[in-house]
Amino acid sequence: MGKRTIVPFGPQHPVLPEPLHLDLVLEDETVVDVIPSIGYIHRGLEKLCETKDYNQMVYVIERICGICSFGHGWGASAAIEGAMGVEIPERAEYLRTILHELSRVHSHLLWLGLMADAFGFESLFNHCWRVRETVLDLFEKNTGGRVIFSICKPGGMRKDISNENLKEMVEVLNGLKAEIKEITDVFINDASVKNRMTGVGVLTKEEAVELCAVGPTVRGSGVAQDLRLAGDHGVYHELGFEPVVEEAGDCMARTIVRIRELLQSIELIEKAVAKIPDGPVDCKVPKTVDGEFATRLEQPRGEAFYYAKGAGSKFLKRMRVRTPTNINIPALVKMLGGSDLADVPILALTIDPCISCTER
């Protein structure tokens, strides 16, 4: 048995845009144990929400994470709507679904780029982000923001998106398909990429279920767990949604899940735009929130949980958010055990960590 060494990984690390800290216990080059430590980004947003009224609160919730900001706004709005007992108009549900899927496209492209960076494929990184800029342009045109949109509110949407703009969105996304395919072919077929990812960080089906992994991490291990299937929110049941599942459970499988979801999201947007009804995008909501409500939403990274409890006034007594990365950390620790030191950056990225979500 070799001597044990502890190598700190993060909080400032070239592959991580975010401060995640791992203490890697090494025996020679092999990781035998991992001690994750978090807390560099904790701000206390749930507490801050209690000091804002329910309309202002959505702005705070969106800033839990700048990558899936739309989803957080939606989740919080849905929880508040549930507590109030209001039903939002159908067009608003459609618009939310469309923007949420567009967020998924941008989030998965971002992740593919960061993954390419983690295994040192700089030009692939650049190409992924180049394509992502087109998606951000769509966001900017339709919502006004590139990463933070503030378009969701309790009761519906802050503004409508015209049918022409939606049609244009579909056209632009369809135009991107060829480019996305070109990029993702490299991930799937390139020999050096395959060598880095195939068979690395295997998470079996049983382990994934036992560790309660969520999102693409669990779907890459052969479990068809997707909250879009449950149909609490959005119009997925009307669009004929099928979750993407891969069996292998390694880094490659998780990458392929995300690649297929990327194309699937574009299709979902196309179907939703074809079906979207006309009508109002918001409805009247009561001035005060009473009662409580819990709801779940499938974010690009997996299941997120939102809980709102009203205090009979404009303010909430409690807003609770549980985010996907939080739940995936045990799975990450499992994958890292027994891996090579050189594979740690890839494995750290494979769960698509979002630390600012985790710590809020």
Add this chain to the structure above:
Amino acid sequence: MSKAYVTKSPWVVHYDGSSCNGCDIEVLACLMPMYDVERFGIINCGNPKHADVFLVTGTVNEQNKDVVKQIYEQMPEPKVVVAIGICACSGGIFKDCYNVLGGVDQVIPVDAYVPGCAARPEAIIDAVVTGLGILQAKRDAMVEAIDAPAAIEAPAAPAAASAPSAVKYPPIFTMAEIKVNAELYKK
């Protein structure tokens, strides 16, 4: 002797204090083909010991303030700090959170501030280019301090180390002003 405005390739290091990621991905977007700051020779190097410009996003709190300080101290002189996003400038939307001390300038000196939530890539690039003007000024001041007769009589090292803080430069320039300032600093 004529001098180019940017004579060196400035390398940046990026650290996410406690931001929401919004500004971090915009910082990365600046490095990508769309905005492409590499054409100015700017490279994200990931190692504070190689960096000239420190880009910080997000607020500081009890746990990360030492990390921010350490990264700052590891960077060689002259160096410039750019605070990106309103929460790095003043705390922004997180100002009232119990675990937030405030803007980055609570723990390290900041040279340029980028407002916006999220800060736009154009604004980030503008601030970094502004920072380059400040960096050049600090570099010139260091060279002058080393060349000055007083510095030769006295031990040179402390004079050089303390010089940058003594430099007077306007806190924020516009692009046009930078060029004017660069002229001034040459004299």
